[in-house]
Amino acid sequence: MTTRVGVVTFPGSLDDRDAQRAVKLAGAEPVALWHGDKDLRQVDAVILPGGFSYGDYLRAGAIARFSPVMETIIEQARSGLPVLGICNGFQVLCESHLLPGALTRNDHLHFVCRDQRLRVENAATAWTSAYAAGQEITIPLKNGEGGYVADARTLDELEAEGRVVFRYLEVNPNGSRRDIAGVTNAAGNVVGLMPHPEHAVEELTGPSTDGLGFFTSVLKKLVS
Amino acid sequence: MARVVVDVMLKPEILDPQGQAVQRALPRLGFEGVTDVRQGKRFELEVAGPVDESVLARVREMAETFLANTVIEDFHVHVEEEAIR
Numbered sequence: 239m240t241t242r243v244g245v246v247t248f249p250g251s252l253d254d255r256d257a258q259r260a261v262k263l264a265g266a267e268p269v270a271l272w273h274g275d276k277d278l279r280q281v282d283a284v285i286l287p288g289g290f291s292y293g294d295y296l297r298a299g300a301i302a303r304f305s306p307v308m309e310t311i312i313e314q315a316r317s318g319l320p321v322l323g324i325c326n327g328f329q330v331l332c333e334s335h336l337l338p339g340a341l342t343r344n345d346h347l348h349f350v351c352r353d354q355r356l357r358v359e360n361a362a363t364a365w366t367s368a369y370a371a372g373q374e375i376t377i378p379l380k381n382g383e384g385g386y387v388a389d390a391r392t393l394d395e396l397e398a399e400g401r402v403v404f405r406y407l408e409v410n411p412n413g414s415r416r417d418i419a420g421v422t423n424a425a426g427n428v429v430g431l432m433p434h435p436e437h438a439v440e441e442l443t444g445p446s447t448d449g450l451g452f453f454t455s456v457l458k459k460l461v462s
Numbered sequence: 463m464a465r466v467v468v469d470v471m472l473k474p475e476i477l478d479p480q481g482q483a484v485q486r487a488l489p490r491l492g493f494e495g496v497t498d499v500r501q502g503k504r505f506e507l508e509v510a511g512p513v514d515e516s517v518l519a520r521v522r523e524m525a526e527t528f529l530a531n532t533v534i535e536d537f538h539v540h541v542e543e544e545a546i547r
Contacts (some may be wrong), residue, residue, distance in 0.1 A: 297531055304528070333531065340533040342472075347479050387476060387534060413477065 241266040241460045243453070244281035246311075246327075248273040248302045252289035253324065253436060260436040261285070264453030266460075273305040282460045283320035283364070284311055286327025288380075288434055298341060298383050299329030308334060320364040320456050321428045325381055328420070328430030337421055337430045338396065339388030344381070345413025353445040354379035354433050355407040356419050360400050363426040364459050368451035375448035377438040379411055379419075384432040386414035386421075396421055404431050464513045465542040466521050470530045471502035505529055506542075513541050 243261045245268055247254045258268035269281050273291075278284065291302035302308065308330070315321045315336050323331035331337045344350060355376050358369040369375070388396070393415055396402050404420035412432070420431025435449030472478050478500050485499035505525075509517060521539050530537040 296529070300528070300531065332533070338533075340531055342476065342534060343479050345477060345479050347483055385477075389475075413479075 241283075241457050242269045242279070242281045243267070243456065244269045244271040244278055244284045246271045246273060246284065246286050246307055248289070248291035248305065250290040250293055251287050251326070253287040253434065254289070256434075257285045257287045257324065257436045260439045260449065260453050263439050264450060264457050266453065266457050271307055273302065273307050276306045276310045278307070278310050278314065283322070283456045284315075285436075286311075286321065286323040286330050287436070288325030288327060291326055291330065294326075294383075297329075297333070299326060299331075299333040302326075302330045303333040312336060315423075315428050318425065318427050320459065322365050322452065322456070323428075323430035324434055324436060325384075325432055328432055329383070331428060331430040336428050337423060338392050339386055339421065341381075341383050341432070342385040342387050342413075343383050344385055344411070349380070349382040350384070350411045351378070351380040352411065353377070354409075354411060354419075356404045356433060357407055358403070359405055360403045360422060360426075362400075363403055363422045363429050363455075365429040365452050365455050366403060367458060368455040374407060375438075375451075376446050377433045377435050377449045378445065379433040381412065381432050384412035384414065386412075386418045386432070388415065393418075399424065403429055404433070464509050464511075466507045466509050466513060466518070467540055467542050468505040468507065468521065468525045468529050469502060469538045469540075470505070470525070470535050471500060471537075473534055473536055476534045503529075 261268040361371040406417045435452040438444035438449030481499040481501040525537040
């Protein structure tokens with residue numbers, strides 16, 4: 239049986255098609271999920287893609303977090319469903335309290351779009367097992383509200399528990415505390431990051447194919 | 463009809479780059495002496511019926527779960543005197 243990976247489309251999602259394509263290139267079956275439908279269509283994992291769900295009204299991710307599909311995702315993520323939030327998806331996961339902290343306006347106030355070097359700090363999550371801890375990858379980053387913030391106690395806890403999954407290298411593009419680009423929950427099934435692995439899966443369109451490992455990681459986990 | 467206002471502000475320890483940009487622009491426009499600016503949000507809720515403690519409790523719940531992200535923001539709820547229409 240093929241592994242089914244759901245990709246949610248919210249009103250204002252932009253990268254849902256790219257995420258579906260990345261899932262397909264990794265060898266799994268992409269399944270389109272709709273924000274207004276609680277049914278997850280028996281998928282084995284879920285991706286919340288980048289974009290501007292609900293126009294970023296109120297706060298980025300704040301309205302998407304209360305959509306019908308998120309009710310089911312929040313419930314199932316708590317019992318182990320692998321969930322990856324990319325960019326706006328990361329914001330939705332923080333708003334859902336599936337991940338700690340919040341994303342705020344870039345400290346320099348500009349929208350940033352660049353190929354970003356990252357270090358994979360934790361290669362034991364559902365979405366990073368294809369990498370080696372300490373491995374450096376380059377994938378695109380594009381956001382206006384990507385500054386990761388949390389109180390010092392939470393940051394210390396994340397560091398102590400190895401839950402900082404990615405860190406920015408060379409430049410901190412948005413003022414994120416402690417150069418944090420992505421984090422995971424305690425169980426390692428929920429991962430969120432600001433950069434976009436789904437845009438780095440083919441030589442033709444990406445700066446590298448370094449992003450493909452996210453999708454092969456979850457596939458490997460689900461098959462084993 | 464009564465109006466309940468919810469003010470939402472970034473917590474003091476959270477950097478507010480928008481407020482800083484406003485603050486830096488002020489001297490250029492000839493407004494001197496402002497040492498800090500913090501930018502927030504104001505929600506005006508028109509509530510049917512009288513505003514009693516239970517209504518305010520619901521509004522605080524609304525602010526806590528939705529209007530504010532309490533990881534980075536504080537909120538303040540108050541009732542506004544009946545607007546003159």
